[in-house]
Amino acid sequence: MSGARESHLGWRTPEVEQELPELQLLVGEAEHTREQPLTGASPADVRERLGQLSNRFRGARAVSIRREPVPAAYRVFFRHIGLEPDIVRTPIETAIMERMVQGGFPSGSLLEDVLLIALVDTSVPVWALDAESVDGQLGIRTSREGERLGRAADAPTLPVGRLVVADASSALAILFGELAPGHEPHSLTRRLKLFSVQVAGVPRVCAEEALWASQAALQQ
Amino acid sequence: MNNFEQSVIERDDSAPGLMTAWGAERLVSLSGKHVAIDADAEQVAERAARASLRTQIARLEQQRSAIVGDHFPHICAPVVIPAGAGYGPALLDLGELERSRDRLAAAVQELRARVVERVEHERQAHEQLQRMRLEPGRYKFARLPVRDLGQGVCGVWEVRPRLGLIGMLAGWWELKLSSGCPLPRGSRSTRGPGSRR
Numbered sequence: 001m002s003g004a005r006e007s008h009l010g011w012r013t014p015e016v017e018q019e020l021p022e023l024q025l026l027v028g029e030a031e032h033t034r035e036q037p038l039t040g041a042s043p044a045d046v047r048e049r050l051g052q053l054s055n056r057f058r059g060a061r062a063v064s065i066r067r068e069p070v071p072a073a074y075r076v077f078f079r080h081i082g083l084e085p086d087i088v089r090t091p092i093e094t095a096i097m098e099r100m101v102q103g104g105f106p107s108g109s110l111l112e113d114v115l116l117i118a119l120v121d122t123s124v125p126v127w128a129l130d131a132e133s134v135d136g137q138l139g140i141r142t143s144r145e146g147e148r149l150g151r152a153a154d155a156p157t158l159p160v161g162r163l164v165v166a167d168a169s170s171a172l173a174i175l176f177g178e179l180a181p182g183h184e185p186h187s188l189t190r191r192l193k194l195f196s197v198q199v200a201g202v203p204r205v206c207a208e209e210a211l212w213a214s215q216a217a218l219q220q
Numbered sequence: 221m222n223n224f225e226q227s228v229i230e231r232d233d234s235a236p237g238l239m240t241a242w243g244a245e246r247l248v249s250l251s252g253k254h255v256a257i258d259a260d261a262e263q264v265a266e267r268a269a270r271a272s273l274r275t276q277i278a279r280l281e282q283q284r285s286a287i288v289g290d291h292f293p294h295i296c297a298p299v300v301i302p303a304g305a306g307y308g309p310a311l312l313d314l315g316e317l318e319r320s321r322d323r324l325a326a327a328v329q330e331l332r333a334r335v336v337e338r339v340e341h342e343r344q345a346h347e348q349l350q351r352m353r354l355e356p357g358r359y360k361f362a363r364l365p366v367r368d369l370g371q372g373v374c375g376v377w378e379v380r381p382r383l384g385l386i387g388m389l390a391g392w393w394e395l396k397l398s399s400g401c402p403l404p405r406g407s408r409s410t411r412g413p414g415s416r417r
Contacts, residue, residue, distance in 0.1 A: 052398065081312065200278075
């Protein structure tokens with residue numbers, strides 16, 4: 001099983017490194033070896049794990065989670081990059097809010113569930129790209145004039161100066177935001193590029209664990 | 221934050237005759253004299269000022285979260301809506317960070333004011349409860365929700381006549397607490413097992 005040992009740090013442009021020195025992109029690869037397609041329904045073991053996590057999170061935890069170190073670190077970082085965490089919720093708060101509204105973590109596709117489990121277990125968000133659609137190493141930079149999100153013909157244009165996760169050719173995701181159309185894993189994807197975002201106050205081990213958990217769940 | 225970082229944050233660009241030069245380790249202030257400032261040194265200084273503002277924002281956010289967590293559900297955080305239409309993750313400049321810090325500071329201030337109000341409200345409610353307990357006859361049918369006491373969200377303290385009408389006529393009053401929050405599955409069935417079909 002390939003694990004967090006194989007994860008590595010993504011690149012950062014000097015301006016990002018100087019302004020947000022503790023912002024890191026952790027990148028890993030995962031082989032999807034399960035029978036079920038990534039976009040199909042989750043197998044029983046994944047749904048069972050979601051159910052267990054649903055029981056672990058109750059209302060009191062939903063209120064207090066913003067004071068836990070890792071979720072609090074993401075809230076602070078959101079403010080540092082101009083996002084209001086009560087409007088654009090951090091990934092873990094989005095998941096917990098969904099848990100409260102739905103009465104449990106709703107099961108989506110296999111990939112969604114695997115990433116959700118990693119998020120709820122560690123409070124660190126993980127995103128996945130189709131590895132075949134990634135050109136070179138991933139890193140963090142700001143978007144350029146007239147740049148598009150992804151390489152698809154209908155890719156939306158990004159405003160200048162957005163923090164994005166990019167490969168050697170183009171922006172593939174807005175930081176803590178949407179993935180570029182055409183670069184998400186699809187039903188036939190077997191090889192994925194996973195990445196998580198580590199910010200000030202988040203221990204490296206938590207970010208690695210999130211990647212490892214996602215890799216392990218896809219390789220069973 | 222040191223004096224220079226604060227001066228960078230608070231600097232009025234239109235102020236004539238006051239310029240500040242910053243060496244690698246020391247701060248030199250010169251007034252009334254034009255000094256060519258090394259652009260790199262100014263960038264370093266502004267970066268330090270931005271870092272300082274980020275530290276302040278982090279501290280304010282922690283205070284805000286602590287207040288909300290400690291006083292939930294009685295005090296909810298006001299949403300600090302960022303200015304500007306181009307809303308998204310970006311590297312904020314000094315002005316944006318400063319505005320963000322100021323908005324957050326105002327929100328924390330507002331929350332603190334609400335906490336003071338809330339504490340006073342709860343103190344008055346506790347005094348009222350004490351009076352109702354000591355002299356229930358003076359507070360006939362008075363109701364005091366436990367929410368006002370900061371002890372949860374369900375349940376009501378109420379002064380009621382003991383034994384119903386008899387208590388009313390005899391002047392037997394007592395303070396009672398209602399049974400609290402409704403059960404998630406509704407009230408328990410009053411039917412015995414025998415009546416089940």
